[in-house]
Amino acid sequence: MELGLHGKSVFVAAGSKGLGRASALEFAREGALVTIASRSLDHLAEAAEEIKSVTSQRVNTVCMDVGNPEQIEQGIQSALEAYGRLDVLVTNAGGPPAGNFGDMSDHSWQSAFELNLLSTIRLIRAAVPSLQAAGGGRIVNIASSSVKQPIDGLILSNVFRAGIQALTKSLASEYASAGILINTVAPGRIATDRIMELDQRRAGNEQRPVEDIQAESLQQIPLGRLGTPEEFGRMVAFYGSFANTYVTGQSLLVDGGTIRAY
Helix, strand or coil: CCCCCCCCEEEECCCCCHHHHHHHHHHHHCCCEEEEEECCHHHHHHHHHHHHHHHCCCEEEEECCCCCHHHHHHHHHHHHHHHCCCCEEEECCCCCCCECHHHCCHHHHHHHHHHHHHHHHHHHHHHHHHHHHCCCEEEEEECCHHHCCCCCCEHHHHHHHHHHHHHHHHHHHHHHHHCEEEEEEEECCECCHHHHHHHHHHHHHHCCCHHHHHHHHHHCCCCCCCECHHHHHHHHHHHCCCCCCCCCCCEEEECCCCCCCC
């Protein structure tokens, strides 16, 4: 399928590792002009080199903290300066600390709000004028399967990822007339460092081998395995593409069938 991404300018937040990096790679495979942003210059350089080696596409890199509004504005401006336009925005940020309600202070809640929900708001606000100037565009918000079903021990993520989907639904109506389609792509258990960290934390709390934790988790996945970052990235690329012409305001679960709610 032709995704209509060749020559399109795509900005991927938190694009130097994990799901963001995998998504950026898939956009580059389709001929998009990619900007990736991250706090780590080293990780940015590694990701840009990998993408270039696989696709022969040059990658624009931006050192950006999604918690810093000025850096978000500068990041979007960097994409405009590099490619002259912006067509696709992928919002993304690392997961907040794990824990239950009683573990969390006001500071924990405020930090998670700024990391996951407010950063998404700020990225979209910074990008929308350029998407409108381009005659329309696509926004993909990377969230979590917790937008459909809360995950035990991840109270902060559960609350603010759900907020991202509420934002997606609201903005889909508000910007439809401008030709901007906005969707959420929500990962389940994908083989990333984040999943390994969560499994190790649970194993420590329960004083059990991490292998037991992982085996139990696999039993909850109908496909019987973790997803790969590449599988996830392909879904982001489709929803952020111009082959997607009629899907907006939706949340796509990439979870191997784990969430069974309607």
